[in-house]
Each structure stands twice: as structure tokens, then as C-alpha cells.
Amino acid sequence: MKRTAVFCFLLCMVVQFFIIASSSYCQRMGYTKEEFMRRRAELMSKVDEGMIILFGNSMPGSSIRFRQDNDFYYLSGVEDLGAVMILIPEAQQSFLFLPKQNPREIMVSGANLLEDPEGAEKTGFTRLYPVSYLDEFIARLDTRNGGSLYVRLSPADLVDNSGYEVPLLYARRYRNHYDDQMPLESYRVEKLRRYYPYFTIKDVKPFIDRMRLIKSEEEIAVLRRNGRISALGVKEAMRVTHPGMYEYELEAAASHIFTKNGARGNAYPAIVGSGPNTCVWHYEANSRKMEAGDLVLMDFGADLDYLCIDITRTWPVSGRFTPEQREVYEIVLTVLKACIEAYKPGVTSEDVQKHVAEVMKKKGLDPRGLRGGIGHYVGMSVHDVGSRGIPLQPGMCFAIEPALYYPDKNMGIRIEDTILITESGCEVLSAEVPKEIKQIERLIQGRSSETKGEAPSKRR
Template sequence: MSTSPLSKPALSQLPLTDFAKHRAALMAKMPHNSIALFPAASELTRSNDTEYAFCQNKNFLYLSGFNEPDGLLVLLKDEQGKAESILFSLAKDPLHEIWQGRRIGQVKAVQDYGIDESFVVAEIDNLLPDYLDGKSQVLFGFSDHNFAAQVFTWLKQVKSSIRQGAKTPQHLTDTDPIIAELRLIKTDNELALMRQANHISGLAHQRAMQKCQVGKFEYQLEAEILHEFARHGARHPAYACIVAGGDNANILHYTDNNAVLKNNELLLIDAGAELAGYAADITRTFPVNGKFTTEQKAIYQLVLDAKNLAINAIKPGMSFAKLNELTNAFLTQGLVDLGILTGELTELIRDKKVKEYFIHGLGHWLGLDVHDVGDYHINSDREQLRLFEPGMVMTIEPGIYIPLSDLAVAEKWRGIGVRIEDNIAVTAQGFENLTANSPQTIEDIEDLMIKT
């Protein structure tokens, strides 16, 4: 087990050679005489002639490193097993580049990105039927229904030429589970990049604690977080920031962020930076005025101890199912000790009474997506049985939520919502906590806030 160093890691993007390795790993899993198709994302209109910030299709990004819209990556494998990569991308266009920005173009796609051949997007419909002709198997993501419809259109074009000797592929294979397995195990460079995303995110959480004051609005703390992200090279958050004061913390996906921060209340911030497409996902909870009340301390320490208990148990061969069993039993005992749950302990654990207050999962995979791809091996009892392996990255995020409306508990507990979340990489020896520079003990939080 280990903890990330506090010094700033150097890696801010993956080397382009890494994407060639990703492609090679995917092509090694393709059968002979097959073709795999991966579409890029398209820009989405926000209003009239303005677009949302572009977010690349993560499978396309993983295999190409190419961050322009409307492209298509084609991977070919012939009958002898020789592989080839082809990229369709937007054409160089001087007028467009004056208005919207420079494009990479086809020449640099080959020179810089290690692609074997590159053509303009306008050639896709002309060339794709030829690439499909004679292949025995087509691989593409079944979950993208719009693209799947396009694939069937191309297959129909091939079928229409059967009398002229064309041969239509007979087998269709879903690439989603194949690439999910590849993305689930991170390379050394991916881990280095995620350390950097965590480091930046940790600095942002520190800043939020330092800038927090009674009377500020939640969105002012959100602005401080986004400022710190951008200041260190992460221009975008990995997801909409949750900045939830007081009872708002008991709304799990609260993003209004428009309430006033009040004295003697807690502030829950769930915010992570995105760096070169890779996500951090960190939650910290702290007192608005810099000092925990007695009740806040009790709940906070229980959640912190549960988080550390789960993290310290992480190693190859462990599973979320086992971690959940361990954590739920610990939290149940803690809530009994505080008088929030009552009854016989074994029955409370058996009936999962803790889920009345710990109402979400313990964690999830993390990578190019916040809730990243990868099979959890869930059984009929909804237990996540997938055994951990080195290179997996996950969140661990226990929480206790007691809304003001919960009249079943003593008034002193109501309105308290606490979640603490770290990002953990599985190593051969155990684990590495990537979330190293964001204060989390009561003493460290209060010390940081009092000094500012």
C-alpha cells in the first residue's frame, strides 16, 4: 500500500505512442479477416450557432488520441493477421479555420498519430463498403444505436453488390465489452495522468476550504474550484460540480449550487478535474465556519473511518462485494453506537438497515469516464463480485445522509450529510491512494481553515 507523493507529477497528457499501443491491444483481440469501426463524437448545439464544449467519444479517444469531431477510426485485420488503421477526419479548410480553429488534417494524422492511412470524412460513404466487402466479421459498439444504423446502411450497400461478386460480412460483434476490459486496466502513463488529475483536484479542494465563509454562495466556491482546475491545466471539470451546503448535501446529485452558506452547517463538495480526457472524482465535507460541531464530528469521523477501512482492505483478489460487506457492518455498528439505528446488530446488518442512511454504492470504476466502463460481475443479489487486479482504478466513497425531514432521528442529527471520496489504484502489493493532497482528517481541515 502507498500514498501518492505531494509533489506535482509531470505528465499532463498521454504520449501519442500510447494510443498506438491501445490500438494494437484491441487489434490483437480481433479475429482474422475482420473490421472494427469506432466513431468520433459530434459537436452539440447549445443555442442557435453556439456549441457545448466538445467532449470526444471516449472509446475513439482511447484508440486514437484524436480530439476532433465527426471522424471515424477503422481497424482492419486481414486473413493472415496483418493489421492496419485508417482514420477519416475533417478536411483542412482555410475558411473554417479562420472562424472555428485549426484542424489537424490527413497528413499530420499519419505523421503524428501513427495512423497508417487517413482520408477526409466526405469519403466515408464511398470507401466503407469497399472495406466491409469480403470481411467475415464486423465489430462496432452496439450501444450507439445511431452509429449501428449507419453500419447497417453500409452493409446494405455491400449486399446490393452481391451479384457483382461482393461478399457481406456474416458476423457482427459488439466492441463495447472488449474495449471496456482494455480500459479497465490502466497503463503506467494512464496512472501518472490520473495522479496529476487528482493532484489538481486536491489543490482545488484545498482552495475551497480556504475560501469558504459564512454568507458566501455555493456557486462562489464552485468558481474557486474551477479556477484552480484551469490554473493547473485542467480546463474542464470531469462532471458538474456538487457544492452542497447544509441539507443540500442530502441531495446526492445536487448541482443548483445557488444557496447561501450558513453558520454551523457542513459543506459537501464533490468535484474532480478532467485532464487530457481522464477524470478525478473527489468528495470532501467540511464545516462552513471552519469548526465541526460535536454531532458533525461524530458522523464525519464514522464516515472517514469507514472509508479508510475499505481502502486499507484493497488488494488484488478483493471485490466491491467484500468491501461493501465490511463497510456496511462497520457503519451499522457506528450508527447503533450513536443511537441513530436501534435494534439487534446482526439483524440490522442482515436487513441492510444502514442503507437508510448510506443510500448509494461504495464506489465505481474511474478512468476516461467518471463512472468508467468495466464489468462488475454483478450477481442476482446485486453484489459486485469482480476481483480486483493491478491497474484498476476506483472510487471509495462512503457517506451518511440524514435530511432535515427525517423525524425518526433526534433533531441534533438532522440536516447532516457527509461523504468522503478518494480515488484508489490497485497495485500488485495492495493499493495506491491517488487522492493524497486534499485534507480529510478533522484536525487537518480545521487547521487549514483556521489559518486562512
């Protein structure tokens, strides 16, 4: 009996060691500690007064992997639950607050950085504290730091919804007054105002957004890698397409490639619409059986190390475009190529639009009915932060997604690439997935001669 107890104790110690050794900082991520330290230092030098407080996500994901709040991750690289960060610009010091976990929490989910004696060293924070000390910490500092408290007043962005979309989702929820509960974000600000009425509350978000707009060397390396992974995924879906398959099978084919190559998940739910579904911009049921003669539109990209890629391709299920599909496809492709040509440092979206109009006029193409943007920012959120109309700069990242929809013909065609502004022009990050008609037809027809798999069953 005693021997069993000793054994159990030793086993626990071994388990503990491995848990601590696998603390969730920078796990398999493409960033160095110095990158996060540099970002914090830059933010502090821009804000230059008072105190900055940021909250991390505090609940684990249910069916999806936990994903930290974008701004919080951007400045910390920390993926622990319930984290809070305080930055003191005047002293150039940064503090991380984490919940003190009980042994059961540690046993079930692993230890957070607070349990790690090298937590501060690993993250570059000045010090780590238990979150129960947060208010006393604020109270001790309030008079010495100018009385400004920088919090996030602008809406947070999520991986698949931008800061301008999230308030719309709330507004729609408020239509039913039983659902009109205040967002956690607003509740936190409200509480800070009530607890510390002597602080001047200011918005830190514009400072962070300006930084996130221009991608760093480390971010560019991640984006390039994700561009390749996401392109390979969509290409694989294209390759395996044949009549009789269900839309969700194409999602599976692409997801397999994403996961296999280390992506933490999708940048957004896969859109795989065939036939009439090609005309639903954000169709995501992916449950229809594809038939010969249909087009299928796939809009899908991976989330790698907290950076997204946004790709759309449209292709014929049977491997050959009809003359009518071909004609529409060529128009959309021309617009996409004209945008890519025009994207370079110094130009504005208005200039890009003008260039597209000129190209279409020269080719005698009808611009009426053209949908989809000539560009939205891409980054930690697939519809990323950044104001419109400003001149392009190296390090900015966009998705270009022209489209034409004809619901009466069950024909929607959208082609989308994610691009990075370079010193001289732009780099197409998603270039590895074909978009020329010939390449697409060759890829699908090459596959159609192979043996088909088992007949799939309908998804419930």
C-alpha cells in the same frame, strides 16, 4: 491596392502555417503517439478478424470545450470533428477518415489532420483519407475480411455519465413522445445494417472496455497528476469557506485551481450543497448563501487529458463541527478508511463489504442508513466502464464514496476518494485534500482570521 492584396495573401499564408502547425493531435496531452498505436494494436489482436469501425463526435461543443468520444479518443488521440476510424485486424492496419474542410472552416476553427502532410506520421495511422471515401473503402474491403463488422452496439459513455446511465437518460426522454428521436449511435448502426446487410454486425465495445479497465503507465501518470490538481482545488474551496459566502464561490475557487493547472475542464458539474442541500445527492444549482452552523458538501473533480478524478468532502461552514456532525462524520470516515484498507489485488467488492461490516461491528457502529457505494470505476468517464464483482487487479481505478443523509436535520455527509489498485494494495490519488476532522478545522480556521473579500451578489 495591389500591394494590399499581396500583403493579405502573405498574411493568409502565415496564418495558414500557424494553423497547420497547431493541428489538434495530442495538444498538451500527457500521452505519446506510441500509446495510441499500442492500444490499436492490442484491440486488433483481441478482435482478430473482420473490420472495426468507430465514429468520433461530429459536433463542436457549445459553451464547453469539444471533447472527443471516449472510445474514439482512447484509440486515436485525435480531437478533430467528424472523424471515423477503421481498423483491419488481419493486416494490423488502421485508417483515419476526416472531413475535407473548406477554407472558411480552416480560418474559423483551424485545420484538421487531413490538411497536415505529416498527419499519418504524427498519429501512427497507416493512412488518412477524406471521409467522402469511407463507403468506397468499406466496399472495397468487405469480401476480404470475413464479413464481420465490429461497431459499438453497447451504449457509449460520456465524461460524466456511464454506459449504464446514458440509456436511462434516453428512456426518461422517451416518456414524452415528441422527444423520442433515435440516438445518433443507434442511427449509425441502423444505417450500417441497411447499407451492408451482408456483414455480420458485432459489438466492439466489450473489447475496448476490458482494455480501459486497466490503466497503463501513461494513464497512471495522468491520474496521479489529476489527483493532486483536483485535491488542491477542493482544498482551496475548503480553505476560503466562511459564513455569508455563496455555494458557487466554492465552485469558483476549485475551478480556478483546475484550470490554472492545465485541466481541460470538470469531470462533472460541481456539486456544492450547504445545509439542506447536503442531502441532495446530485444537487448542482450551487446558489444558496451558506450560514454559520451549516455543513457544506462539495463533490468535484477535474478532467485532465481525458481522465477524471472524483472527490467529495464535507466540512463545517464556520470551521468547527458540532458534536452531532462530528459523530456522523467519524462513522462515514471509518467506512471510507476500512474500504481503503481492504482494496488490494485479488479481492472482490464482496470481500471489501465484509471487511467494512467487521470494522463497524468492532467499533460498535450502526451500519443502518449508510448510503453511497463502496466503489465505482473511474477513468475516461467519472462512472467508468467495467463489470462489478470481478477480482481487483493492479491498474484499476475506483471512487469510494460512503455517505449518511439525515434530511430532517439538514445534514448529509459524504466523503469520497479516488484510488488506484497497486501491486500490494491501493494508492489514494486524492490524498492531498484533508479528511481528518482536526486537519479540516485547522485549515478553515486558519483562513477565517484573514481579511474577507467584497460581499458577493446573489447569482441570477
